[in-house]
Amino acid sequence: xxxxxxxxxxxxxxxxxxxxxxxxxxxxxxxxxxxxxxxxxxxxxxxxxxxxxxxxxxxxxxxxxxxxxxxxxxxxxxxxxxxxxxxxxxxxxxxxxxxxxxxxxxxxxxxxxxxxxxxxxxxxxxxxxxxxxxxxxxxxxxxxxxxxxxxxxxxxxxxxxxxxxxxxxxxxxxxxxxxxxxxxxxxxxxxxxxxxxxxxxxxxxxxxxxxxxxxxxxxxxxxxxxxxxxxxxxxxxxxxxxxxxxxxxxxxxxxxxxxxxxxxxxxxxxxxxxxxxxxxxxxxxxxxxxxxxxxxxxxxxxxx
Amino acid sequence: xxxxxxxxxxxxxxxxxxxxxxxxxxxxxxxxxxxxxxxxxxxxxxxxxxxxxxxxxxxxxxxxxxxxxxxxxxxxxxxxxxxxxxxxxxxxxxxxxxxxxxxxxxxxxxxxxxxxxxxxxxxxxxxxxxxxxxxxxxxxxxxxxxxxxxxxxxxxxxxxxxxxxxxxxxxxxxxxxxxxxxxxxxxxxxxxxxxxxxxxxxxxxxxxxxxxxxxxxxxxxxxxxxxxxxxxxxxxxxxxxxxxxxxxxxxxxxxxxxxxxxxxxxxxxxxxxxxxxxxxxxxxxxxxxxxxxxxxxxxxxxxxxxxxxxxxxxxxxxxxxxxxxxxxxxxxxxxxxx
Numbered sequence: 143x144x145x146x147x148x149x150x151x152x153x154x155x156x157x158x159x160x161x162x163x164x165x166x167x168x169x170x171x172x173x174x175x176x177x178x179x180x181x182x183x184x185x186x187x188x189x190x191x192x193x194x195x196x197x198x199x200x201x202x203x204x205x206x207x208x209x210x211x212x213x214x215x216x217x218x219x220x221x222x223x224x225x226x227x228x229x230x231x232x233x234x235x236x237x238x239x240x241x242x243x244x245x246x247x248x249x250x251x252x253x254x255x256x257x258x259x260x261x262x263x264x265x266x267x268x269x270x271x272x273x274x275x276x277x278x279x280x281x282x283x284x285x286x287x288x289x290x291x292x293x294x295x296x297x298x299x300x301x302x303x304x305x306x307x308x309x310x311x312x313x314x315x316x317x318x319x320x321x322x323x324x325x326x327x328x329x330x331x332x333x334x335x336x337x338x339x340x341x342x343x344x345x346x347x348x349x350x351x352x353x354x355x356x357x358x359x360x361x362x363x364x365x366x367x368x369x370x371x372x373x374x375x376x377x378x379x380x381x382x383x384x385x386x387x388x389x390x391x392x393x394x395x396x397x398x399x400x401x402x403x404x405x406x407x408x409x410x411x412x413x414x415x416x417x418x419x420x421x422x423x424x425x426x427x428x429x430x431x432x433x434x435x436x437x438x439x440x441x442x443x444x445x446x
Numbered sequence: 447x448x449x450x451x452x453x454x455x456x457x458x459x460x461x462x463x464x465x466x467x468x469x470x471x472x473x474x475x476x477x478x479x480x481x482x483x484x485x486x487x488x489x490x491x492x493x494x495x496x497x498x499x500x501x502x503x504x505x506x507x508x509x510x511x512x513x514x515x516x517x518x519x520x521x522x523x524x525x526x527x528x529x530x531x532x533x534x535x536x537x538x539x540x541x542x543x544x545x546x547x548x549x550x551x552x553x554x555x556x557x558x559x560x561x562x563x564x565x566x567x568x569x570x571x572x573x574x575x576x577x578x579x580x581x582x583x584x585x586x587x588x589x590x591x592x593x594x595x596x597x598x599x600x601x602x603x604x605x606x607x608x609x610x611x612x613x614x615x616x617x618x619x620x621x622x623x624x625x626x627x628x629x630x631x632x633x634x635x636x637x638x639x640x641x642x643x644x645x646x647x648x649x650x651x652x653x654x655x656x657x658x659x660x661x662x663x664x665x666x667x668x669x670x671x672x673x674x675x676x677x678x679x680x681x682x683x684x685x686x687x688x689x690x691x692x693x694x695x696x697x698x699x700x701x702x703x704x705x706x707x708x709x710x711x712x713x714x715x716x717x718x719x720x721x722x723x724x725x726x727x728x729x730x731x732x733x734x735x736x737x738x739x740x741x742x743x744x745x746x747x748x749x750x751x752x753x754x755x756x757x758x759x760x761x762x763x764x765x766x767x768x769x770x771x772x773x774x775x776x777x778x779x780x781x782x783x784x
Contacts, residue, residue, distance in 0.1 A: 190675070193675075193678075193679055194678075195675050195678065195679075214683070215678050215679075215681050215682065215683060215684075216681040216683070217681075218681070219679060219680055219681030220681070222679075223679065224675070224676065224679035226675075226676055229673075231671075231672070232537045232538065232539065232671060233534070233537075233539070233671055233721070233726035234725065234726055235668065235671075235725075235726055235727060236725070236727065239668065239727050240672075243665075243668060243669050243672070243680050244680065246665065246666075246669060246680050246681045246682060247680065247681030249665075252662050253665065254665075254729075255665065255729075279725075295680075299680070299681075305679075
């Protein structure tokens with residue numbers, strides 16, 4: 143099967159400084175792709191090349207077999223939606239007005255929004271449980287609600303592929319997990335996700351493909367299960383890392399630099415304390431797992 | 447943000463009342479009865495043989511006051527709409543229609559016309575040509591550089607504006623200090639006293655056409671306020687839409703200079719007032735800005751005609767009244783663009 147999006151040997155330099163160097167990746171429909179890498183490794187640039195914002199210095203980006211730069215933005219927008227990092231907006235648009243912008247690629251050049259557009263925007267907001275905020279200004283809601291607003295806009299756009307730049311950044315822990323739940327359930331419906339993240343744990347918990355970038359080069363590629371290992375993470379972040387499996391079967395990343403103190407301490411403590419610590423840690427993870435199950439506040443609306 | 451429809455209705459009514467009121471205001475006293483009589487006379491003719499009186503009223507209403515009222519409405523709404531469009535497009539609430547150099551270019555053109563051609567027609571032609579030329583220059587300068595398109599445009603505008611301001615100084619320096627220099631200075635202060643019916647008709651059509659064009663693009667203005675990349679990902683042809691927006695806004699601003707000289711502050715203050723009243727959604731903000739701008743400039747022009755026996759230049763009044771307004775608006779600014 144041909145990949146929906148394929149990035150072939152793409153290189154890109156910004157002001158003479160190489161940002162991406164011969165990067166290739168193929169993304170089939172329905173896939174979750176996690177782009178991992180340290181700051182400045184070229185993650186966001188890769189997303190913007192996929193969206194056709196930049197022209198690669200070498201190589202091509204193909205969407206459905208067609209070079210992305212040849213696609214009119216209106217056509218591309220029906221296939222691929224961009225969910226930017228939660229940002230500050232200069233003007234306080236109503237949430238509904240922001241979501242309704244997703245209808246632009248489906249309208250003729252001169253247009254007015256119809257009742258149906260409004261209805262579509264509202265149902266996307268209802269799906270994410272934020273329809274009660276539709277008349278609130280975007281600038282007056284929380285970061286989590288803004289991110290949901292941008293996702294609702296992407297849903298309204300009708301695109302089946304979401305390109306997301308660090309979607310959980312700036313969200314509190316609960317909202318991070320709730321957002322991941324939403325991504326997961328959309329992925330189960332067949333939506334494709336391409337997202338950058340600074341949390342390898344999230345890729346481990348949700349599975350999918352992983353692309354590790356370092357200094358603009360692909361250093362590791364594969365399923366989250368295979369690609370995220372102790373050595374690959376330690377290489378990627380230049381940091382001693384450990385990937386361990388909890389008793390419930392979930393794998394987690396643990397940085398050695400912080401935990402070595404605890405390890406040292408626990409080594410001098412009695413073995414009794416060690417098992418107690420282990421139990422505590424595990425129960426913590428079990429709690430997260432059960433949250434995934436009952437889907438939380440936002441998750442409930444997803445099943446509609 | 448208030449309910450949209452009542453606000454727009456209220457402003458429209460105010461504008462209608464102010465326009466009728468302005469017909470009655472002026473040096474020559476005219477009563478409401480006179481206006482009624484004149485209206486019925488112009489429709490049915492008058493049995494009482496008051497031809498002479500009616501002729502005088504016709505002169506006052508149709509040849510002297512009406513052109514000024516329509517001119518004020520045109521200039522006020524054109525400047526406000528182009529200011530609003532620029533603020534949305536440049537995602538910056540502190541931007542005014544002169545951002546890309548149109549006012550500096552037009553001032554230079556007008557001064558050039560006064561010094562070298564000494565005819566009102568040439569002053570108007572050159573003001574328009576150099577206003578558009580200055581904006582073209584800033585767009586060309588922006589093309590030379592890579593990087594953030596919006597930032598490059600703003601920098602291009604600063605350079606182009608500074609360039610034409612310097613050229614204006616040269617023309618002022620060369621001008622005859624007894625006749626030409628005061629004429630330039632006075633003209634740059636703005637005013638509607640030179641407006642004739644003919645000129646008004648020729649200039650109003652392109653202003654109205656540009657305004658109509660901008661109104662059809664308001665959903666895109668909203669998307670452009672999300673930033674170029676986001677707008678593009680939403681399917682907006684950013685380059686094309688922005689070029690049309692800049693062209694229409696520039697055309698309108700340059701034509702206001704032809705009509706009334708340099709009228710400052712309207713294009714900055716009015717969009718803020720409008721945004722405070724009905725929020726930032728350009729679909730309703732642009733028409734509301736047009737109405738408020740028209741009302742604001744009409745009232746300012748009435749002041750300029752009536753307060754002293756000598757007419758106060760309009761540009762001075764809009765600035766003097768605009769500044770305290772702006773201070774008040776800034777206090778509440780968080781509501782509009784916090």
